[in-house]
Each structure stands twice: as structure tokens, then as C-alpha cells.
Amino acid sequence: MWWWNVKLVEVRLGKHVGFCWGVQRVLDIVNGLLDDGEQVHVFGDLVHNTSVIEELKVKGVAFHKEDELWNAEKLEGVVVVRAHGMSPEERHYLEEISDRLVDGTCPIVSRLFKTGEAIEKEGYQICVYGNPRHPEMRAFKGYVKSAVFYPEVGDAKKVAVLAQTTADFSKFKEYAASLINTGRAEVRVINTICAETIMREMEVRKMAQECDLVIVVGGKMSSNTRKLFEIAKDHVRTLWIENEEEIKGETIQGKIGIVSGTSTPIEVVRRIVDYIERGG
């Protein structure tokens, strides 16, 4: 009797993979400065992706740890503010000690900061659905010092609900609805979640219901990647990997959905698709 070792594989790649617009933008800024021969400094991960950062280190970008920011002295060259933004105090300090500061904050993140500032001035308690330890949220706190974070709500009569740009849209809505339920005078719900991350969220939710395995590609510190993983894993077997090396040894068969975080280069995703299609 003959046994055939047949492994059926069908790969389905998400439509929204690779860098989002905001990540592409900050990388273009940094690369442009490098092309101009500038010495570029960055505090913290420019974006949450190891391979992207390693590549920039090779090109000469000086990466400093976030917690070294306030100890930094005179810096020769340009400081680029990363996609997650930076508090006004940090910006000001870096402007003082460097030749120049170039803003790489994702415009969608900047809009969140501006919205928070403006609404706070209108007399609202700002309640944010986000992770207060995430760099974007730490920067936000620099703009809106009185902001409170989920699940905190406070007892203000007028509250405005905002979200980290990469937050889970469904959970944000639940939080907002729970605030309405407290019966205060006004609850102003402003959806500050990036539409790109919402589309990726919808896509992975659909894949998780239709596939046998979902592969989420992206950095382990990436908030939007974590969200994709969390959504998928409740429905189906899900792997969270940064590159194709990490799937070696895993059983890869059936319908496979592949999505990526917004700071993952499309080339990394393509290498994973190739690896699977070649038979793993």
C-alpha cells in the first residue's frame, strides 16, 4: 500500500499589507536626509520593526534609547521625530540640543494630538482607549496632561472619548458605549482610529473565519500587529512572526490567510508567501 504525503496549501494575501502611508512617509523623510548626507538621530524605535531599523543603522542612522533622551547633550545633525510622535517638552529639548528637528510623526497621530488639545480646551475630560505605556500615548499625555485611560472614566460631566490610532475599533466602541451608559451630561465620541488599521482589522476578522491558519507578520512591539493577532487567535490557529525564518517547523496547510502590521515591509511578506508556496 502506498501513502501519498499530500499537503494542500492555498494562500490568501490581505489587500492591506506592507507599510501604511504614515510609516512610508517617515522612512522617506529619513532616507531623504541620509541622501542629503545628514547625520540622522532617532530616539526610540522609529517604527516597530527590527529589520527596518537594522537596515537604517547600516545606513548610518544613530538610534538612541528613549530613556536616554533627557540625558542627551549636544547632537551633531538632525533629530527625526518618529511616527508615534513625541511630547512638546521632548521636542523642545531636542530642538535645543540638535542642529534641527524634523517631524516624522504620522499625520493621523498628529491629528489625534491636536484633537485632544482642542477638545480639552473646550472643557471636556479626555478619556482615551489606548495603552498608556505605548509611545504614541505617552506623547499624547504630553499634549493632554489631564487625559485618563481606559478603563478609567472619572466623574466629569462632559467627557470626550478618543482612541490610540491603532486601537481595536470594536473595543473602542464598547468603551464609548459604556461611558454613555453612565448618564453624564455629554459624551463626545471621536473616532481617532486610523482607517488603514480598521481595514486591516476587518480583513483579518474575515480571514479568521474563512481560513485554517492565519499568519500575522509584524514586530512584537507593534500595537497594530498585536491587534491583528488578538482578533485572529480567538477564531483560528494564528502565528505571529517577524520573518519567514520563524515558520520553519510549523505545520502549514489548508487555507492560509496572511496579513501584516503597518510597519512591515512588503518584501518581508512576499518572502513568507514564496516560502509557503515553495512548499515550506
Added chain:
Amino acid sequence: MWWWNVKLVEVRLGKHVGFCWGVQRVLDIVNGLLDDGEQVHVFGDLVHNTSVIEELKVKGVAFHKEDELWNAEKLEGVVVVRAHGMSPEERHYLEEISDRLVDGTCPIVSRLFKTGEAIEKEGYQICVYGNPRHPEMRAFKGYVKSAVFYPEVGDAKKVAVLAQTTADFSKFKEYAASLINTGRAEVRVINTICAETIMREMEVRKMAQECDLVIVVGGKMSSNTRKLFEIAKDHVRTLWIENEEEIKGETIQGKIGIVSGTSTPIEVVRRIVDYIERGG
């Protein structure tokens, strides 16, 4: 063998019964004008309570039908705007044809109109949880012409959710939450429901769970009274009456909760309590 016809009755009177502040206010205005010897005109029910209106008719108040407003010609005397308010066009017309117009609009209703106007100017689609045929809501439409009513929502990116001042708070919150769920850019939920009616709502909900019978006292056209009736009747046997005459013949026993609409005089409620305590 003896049979005792024992009817155990325990009456529990709501804390928030009788006229609310807004109703008391408009009645004080009308009575003050009558004391000054003025001829008082009112268009539509001053408040939704037959006995109150009959009493004022006896004192000489001229009640005109709402749909006669635009046909009215020169009026000798003062027109009092009722608690539900009136559209700016109606006010203006009545000012023109009468000696004077005195505003009896409940201040909580006025605040709703002003809030609607201001928020519309800020560029929001106004969505109202209310009955578009109710006088308060018809007046509101005079101030905010583009307002839409539940369950309508429209597809505007920025919506503000307001409520008729006598709306059911729980249902308002459900409607507001459903709007958040549509994922638009901003949902501004402003609780314009009168706190007095919310307290009566909470009180009747508790009574409905603890009593054998709930008696709701108030006019059949009264929106806040209807709300109390609707809440109670889903849990327990509930009677909606305007005066003690209407409970004759009804079985009244066990724990009885009594609440009233905001346009019901406390004397009417007292007569009902007396009637029951005397043994019906």
C-alpha cells in the same frame, strides 16, 4: 365556617410626584397674569393635563387649538408660550398679532432648543431621540430644521445625538450606542433629558419590580406619563389613570406603587391615595 373578606393594601407613593418645576413655573406665570387682570391666550394644551386646563378655562384663559395658530387674527391680551415651547416662526407671528408674548417654555426645553441650534452651527447632523409629532419636537424642528428623528441616522460624518426632554433614558442610550456603532468620525451624545423625568423613570422601574400593582397618574397626551406607564407595564399590572374616578371597579390590593407625570397636580395624586386607603 366563616370567610373573611380581607383586602391587604400597602400604598407606596413616589418621591417625585406632582408638578415638576417647569410646569409649576408656567402655571405661576399664567396665574400671575390672571391676577394682574390680563386676558391670557394659549395655543394648544398648556400642559398635558385636562383638570389643570379646565381650571384655567374657568379662570378665563382662552385656549385656542394649535392648528388655528396661523389663522388667528388680532388678539387682545397676552399670549403665553406653553411649557413645550414654540417655533421661532410661531412666536414671531403671535408677537405681531397680540399685545405681548410671555415665554412659559420650560427652561430645560429652551436649553434643548439652544443646544440644538448651537451644535448644528458647529457642523453636526442633529439626530433626535423623540417623537416628531410631539409639540416639543415640532417646536424643536422650528429651531433645527435639518434635524432627523430616531430611527433615522443619515450618513453625515459628524452627528450629535439629542433627546426630547421627556424621552426614555435607557432607549436614548441604546440609540446613541447604535450610532457609535456605525463607525462615523464623531458621535456627540448630549443628554438633554430632564433629570426630573429620569428620576421618576428610575423610581417607577424600582416600584414595578417590588409592587403588585403600579398606578401611573397623568394625562393621556403626556409623553413623560406614557414613559412611566410603558416602563411599569412590562413588569407588573399597571393602571394609567387621570383621576380617582377611573380606578372604581378595579381590583386594588397588595403592594401598590403610585407615581405621577410632571403635569399632574399633587392634589389629584392625594385624592387617589385617600381613595385607596379608605378601602376603594
